[in-house]
Amino acid sequence: MRSISLAAVALLPLAAAVLLRPEPASQGEAAVLRNAPLPAFEPIARRIVVVVVDGWRRSDALSGTGMPNVERFAAAGSRGPMMAGVRSFTKPCLRTLFTGRPGTFQDSLRNVSEDHVTEDSLFTRLTGAHRLWGSSTYSPDFAELFGDDMRVGAARVYVGKGADDFGPYVDDDAAEAGAMRILDDAAVVLAVVHFGSVDHTGHILKPWSPAYREALTATDRRLGRIAARLDLNRDALVVLGDHGADDDGHHGGPDALARETAFLAVGRGFAKGTPAFAPEDFAPTLAILLGVCPPASGVGAPDPALLSLDPAALKGRCDRCLLARFAVAPSDAKRWEGTPELARYLAAPGFGPAEAERFRAFGPRAGGSEHPPIQALLGLAIVAAVIGIWRIGA
Amino acid sequence: MSGSAAALLLALAALPGRDQWAGALLLAGALALAARGRGSGRSLVLCVAAAGVLTVLPMSRTPLGHSAGLAAGDAALVILTVLLAPGALREARPRSLRFVALLPPLGCIGSWLAPHMRLAVLASATFTRIAVLFGLALFVFAAATRQRRLESLAFASLASCFFPGWRTLFLVLLEGMGLLSPDTPPVPGRFRGAAAPLACLTLLVLLSGGYGLSRIDLTLIALGDSDPVNPDVAWGATAVLLSYAVSLAAAVRLAARAAGGPFGDHVAHALAAFVLFTGADLIWLGAARPGILLTMRLEEQLVFDVAISALLLALTAATALVERGAPRLQRRLTAVPEDRSTPGAFSS
Numbered sequence: 180m181r182s183i184s185l186a187a188v189a190l191l192p193l194a195a196a197v198l199l200r201p202e203p204a205s206q207g208e209a210a211v212l213r214n215a216p217l218p219a220f221e222p223i224a225r226r227i228v229v230v231v232v233d234g235w236r237r238s239d240a241l242s243g244t245g246m247p248n249v250e251r252f253a254a255a256g257s258r259g260p261m262m263a264g265v266r267s268f269t270k271p272c273l274r275t276l277f278t279g280r281p282g283t284f285q286d287s288l289r290n291v292s293e294d295h296v297t298e299d300s301l302f303t304r305l306t307g308a309h310r311l312w313g314s315s316t317y318s319p320d321f322a323e324l325f326g327d328d329m330r331v332g333a334a335r336v337y338v339g340k341g342a343d344d345f346g347p348y349v350d351d352d353a354a355e356a357g358a359m360r361i362l363d364d365a366a367v368v369l370a371v372v373h374f375g376s377v378d379h380t381g382h383i384l385k386p387w388s389p390a391y392r393e394a395l396t397a398t399d400r401r402l403g404r405i406a407a408r409l410d411l412n413r414d415a416l417v418v419l420g421d422h423g424a425d426d427d428g429h430h431g432g433p434d435a436l437a438r439e440t441a442f443l444a445v446g447r448g449f450a451k452g453t454p455a456f457a458p459e460d461f462a463p464t465l466a467i468l469l470g471v472c473p474p475a476s477g478v479g480a481p482d483p484a485l486l487s488l489d490p491a492a493l494k495g496r497c498d499r500c501l502l503a504r505f506a507v508a509p510s511d512a513k514r515w516e517g518t519p520e521l522a523r524y525l526a527a528p529g530f531g532p533a534e535a536e537r538f539r540a541f542g543p544r545a546g547g548s549e550h551p552p553i554q555a556l557l558g559l560a561i562v563a564a565v566i567g568i569w570r571i572g573a
Numbered sequence: 574m575s576g577s578a579a580a581l582l583l584a585l586a587a588l589p590g591r592d593q594w595a596g597a598l599l600l601a602g603a604l605a606l607a608a609r610g611r612g613s614g615r616s617l618v619l620c621v622a623a624a625g626v627l628t629v630l631p632m633s634r635t636p637l638g639h640s641a642g643l644a645a646g647d648a649a650l651v652i653l654t655v656l657l658a659p660g661a662l663r664e665a666r667p668r669s670l671r672f673v674a675l676l677p678p679l680g681c682i683g684s685w686l687a688p689h690m691r692l693a694v695l696a697s698a699t700f701t702r703i704a705v706l707f708g709l710a711l712f713v714f715a716a717a718t719r720q721r722r723l724e725s726l727a728f729a730s731l732a733s734c735f736f737p738g739w740r741t742l743f744l745v746l747l748e749g750m751g752l753l754s755p756d757t758p759p760v761p762g763r764f765r766g767a768a769a770p771l772a773c774l775t776l777l778v779l780l781s782g783g784y785g786l787s788r789i790d791l792t793l794i795a796l797g798d799s800d801p802v803n804p805d806v807a808w809g810a811t812a813v814l815l816s817y818a819v820s821l822a823a824a825v826r827l828a829a830r831a832a833g834g835p836f837g838d839h840v841a842h843a844l845a846a847f848v849l850f851t852g853a854d855l856i857w858l859g860a861a862r863p864g865i866l867l868t869m870r871l872e873e874q875l876v877f878d879v880a881i882s883a884l885l886l887a888l889t890a891a892t893a894l895v896e897r898g899a900p901r902l903q904r905r906l907t908a909v910p911e912d913r914s915t916p917g918a919f920s921s
Contacts, residue, residue, distance in 0.1 A: 188848055190886075265869045387636050426634040429782075433869050550858040550868075558855025562586070565849045569579055 188564045212475035213299040215507040218499050219308035222470035224447040225413040228370045234378025235420025240441035246399035256445025259453045263422040265433040272421035277301050279462045279477020295326045298476035301462040302328035308471045311366045315357025316373035351376045355401045362408045381428030415446030450487040472500035480538035490529025578766035582846045586853040592783040595774040617750050624743035628779050646741030650733050653745050654678040661722035677730030680704030704734050717899045735816040736780050751830045760832040769828035769839035770846030776824045784874045837892045844885040851878040
């Protein structure tokens with residue numbers, strides 16, 4: 180009898196898990212912002228190649244051991260640490276990088292199944308400005324995530340077909356070949372390349388294995404070949420990890436090692452130095468260099484420490500984007516209208532760290548709590564029921 | 574459930590993070606058991622505890638530690654197979670069971686030796702699937718018909734597919750402890766109700782890395798399937814759930830052996846505890862408004878507690894069914910007179 184009562188109570192949390200799934204608080208607002216007409220500007224970099232090295236551990240990225248090309252680019256540009264979001268699976272991290280929004284609980288749960296971004300992203304902004312972009316990735320994750328943008332605006336999309344045996348693990352050869360074909364098109368302003376062998380080798384053979392070092396070296400060679408297609412006086416190259424990995428090669432949660440990764444930025448528009456960088460700021464920073472506005476749903480800002488731009492010119496672009504976003508998001512405009520924060524921001528002559536911080540604050544709310552208070556009541560009911568069944572059983 | 578056990582579980586439920594406590598509980602429990610045991614029993618308990626601690630030590634994540642762990646786990650399974658196989662084959666009922674009784678350990682050995690070629694028919698992953706499927710079927714059948722050697726052999730083989738290395742060594746030693754342990758339960762009666770939940774928490778930390786999606790050390794990759802372009806999501810999800818079911822089965826069997834009493838009671842206690850934990854998670858998330866890091870840990874914990882409650886719910890139903898049908902099945906297989914059959918189908 181007690182088991183039957185417990186079974187009945189056990190169904191409550193299962194029902195709760197189904198019925199009270201946390202939803203992003205700003206889902207409706209994101210749909211409005213996605214279609215917002217935002218201004219476009221003259222691009223600063225002719226073309227940018229973004230190489231995402233899946234699972235690039237910070238220690239590997241910053242030491243550069245076995246990655247001579249990374250060392251060469253780091254000496255010429257910026258390289259620094261980056262802390263991925265607390266949900267350190269690939270999908271939430273990619274979402275953060277290209278939308279400027281933190282990943283959600285559902286991103287983690289759906290890491291291996293179909294999912295797509297509904298907010299606006301860097302790609303939405305490029306498509307809105309009629310600028311071509313392409314992606315070449317080792318797995319379909321990227322195409323699934325940004326499927327809405329790809330259907331509308333991508334110039335080229337390549338997805339690796341997998342390898343025939345256990346040796347290469349993932350099809351980085353195909354990802355590199357796709358990148359080269361994208362770079363053949365002179366009109367493409369942004370190419371995103373996603374390599375997976377480092378992450379996969381780490382998962383399977385562990386980060387301390389010789390095969391992992393080989394995967395790092397092979398990825399470095401690929402970087403060298405891709406960079407050879409760029410003129411870094413007019414183009415730019417960004418290499419970054421989406422997340423890190425722990426000593427077992429795994430990731431997904433808030434553990435420091437799983438989140439610790441790094442970035443490298445070199446070429447037109449990027450400063451030299453070793454600043455720390457936030458993944459939420461990645462899309463806004465790239466947007467400025469590509470002559471479009473940061474994604475309107477994002478909570479990041481262009482990072483002035485990473486950009487070698489005139490602060491006043493940077494501020495001019497950011498102001499126009501901010502005012503255009505306020506025009507399509509009246510609730511945000513109302514929230515900040517007449518506040519000292521907005522007045523101080525507008526009065527500033529340039530865009531420095533303080534202005535970047537305010538720009539982030541002016542963005543949409545990060546979503547607040549995804550868990551309604553009714554969950555607490557349900558939890559109380561469950562605890563009371565279990566204690567009651569115990570007492571009856573005793 | 575006694576007041577001591579209930580108070581312990583309520584205290585655990587009130588904690589927002591239960592990972593680290595499980596590790597501490599392992600050590601405390603092992604030392605308490607060792608202090609109560611004598612001679613070889615105490616040595617065996619300490620060996621089990623040492624193997625358990627090895628699974629979480631950083632040294633197990635070095636090249637040498639990893640290789641040593643694999644060798645130790647494989648050797649332990651081979652030794653267990655050699656020791657148990659003659660008896661298991663001799664006692665196998667029905668007799669036709671002898672033809673498949675050794676398939677799980679042989680499947681494991683095949684998976685170590687076969688090439689990791691995804692397209693090859695006799696690939697490592699194929700052997701792993703054979704070991705998993707036959708291991709699961711034989712484990713349930715042997716547990717229901719109380720064929721203890723066969724049950725241990727099937728369970729150790731099944732578990733080694735999901736938890737290779739040091740964790741296989743730990744589980745094999747645990748099986749050995751179960752087979753050799755005296756009939757007197759070492760856990761005091763007032764803690765009987767808490768034995769299964771605490772064992773579940775401890776084994777979840779040791780075997781699956783504990784709460785946290787990031788620490789699931791079981792992916793398709795671990796089972797020998799690695800196709801990032803077309804991942805077999807259904808098999809992956811089944812494998813993850815099976816891995817937790819294996820952890821829970823190991824925990825409840827350990828509890829039944831350490832605290833005595835019917836298997837079904839321990840499953841019910843574990844179910845009660847994890848439903849309680851789920852309720853506490855919901856209270857924390859809905860009312861406490863914790864920071865983002867704690868929120869995420871709580872979300873992961875909630876997912877785990879709900880999944881484990883669901884698995885324990887299924888285990889409760891399965892135990893009830895087996896306990897009803899097992900005596901009849903056992904009588905048919907072994908011709909034991911009706912008045913000698915006892916309740917509690919699973920061996921304890």
